[in-house]
Amino acid sequence: MKRALYAIVALLLLPVIAVWSGVSWILGQSGRFAALVALVIVLTLAGLCIFRDSIAIYDLPAAFAVVLLLLTTSFVPKSFLFHVTLVVAFLSYAIARHQYSFASSSTATLEVALTACSCAGVVWTFVCANSLWIPANADALHHTETAVYKSTLKSAPFHMTIVAGLGTVHVPYAGPSKAPPSNVVLIHGFAGGNALWAAVRLSQLRHGYILILR
Incomplete structure (x- = not known):
């Protein structure tokens, strides 16, 4: 039924x-x-x-x-x-x-x-x-994304670059110097996914390098 x-x-x-x-x-x-x-x-x-x-x-x-x-x-x-x-x-x-x-x-x-x-x-x-049906402004999204990183990562350094046409965000390892760091790669959509990981995965900074492709 x-x-x-x-x-x-x-x-x-x-x-x-x-x-x-x-x-x-x-x-x-x-x-x-x-x-x-x-x-x-x-x-x-x-x-x-x-x-x-x-x-x-x-x-x-x-x-x-x-x-x-x-x-x-x-x-x-x-x-x-x-x-x-x-x-x-x-x-x-x-x-x-x-x-x-x-x-x-x-x-x-x-x-x-x-x-x-x-x-x-x-x-x-x-x-x-004017992209009224699907408004998308790269500068506005980039500004919002940067503000999210600064408010959630606080003192942790991060680098936003474009590699081979892909927007990337690199967050350096922040754990003990003696522990061997691992690499974490996240792949997701623009802005929204980055805001999500920045808010809930801050603890991963102490386990290895984080590289985000969006």
Whole structure:
């Protein structure tokens, strides 16, 4: 009975897991990838509007391209507030452009799609460029990790370096000089694992050298 119940629950969760995985994949892309895909879609729709329906709508894709460029390049200092301002300004412009130019159009399907895709593309690029779905800042993590070491290891020396692309932390042997030290190697994820060993394995400093790969 329990197995059948577990199977039913698993089947019910499959769509949720699939949707969550899809959203995670989409929002976890790089900002430049999102900008490129969005730009191709918007330019395609704009081309259809211009050449098929003879609608002069050059300004919207041009503004869209400029906003994407500012969101994904280093021409201006990267600032979250500046990016938010860009996104809000473009959304306001795109919606106003649609309301005053296309609301009464008899062939508004493409125009609606163009406006919707341009707004969605800017928001998608903004989320990806600022890593909002999975925020990861190496400098902030390194600073937090160092603070954990200093508070838990106290007077014990430690050295944080990068060897062959791997972040390493070396804690020298702190036991009696006559006892032969052993080597302890820990391999785990970034920051969280280091905070764990620093808090609960301080006693190992008296048994040998500790080398952490993260």
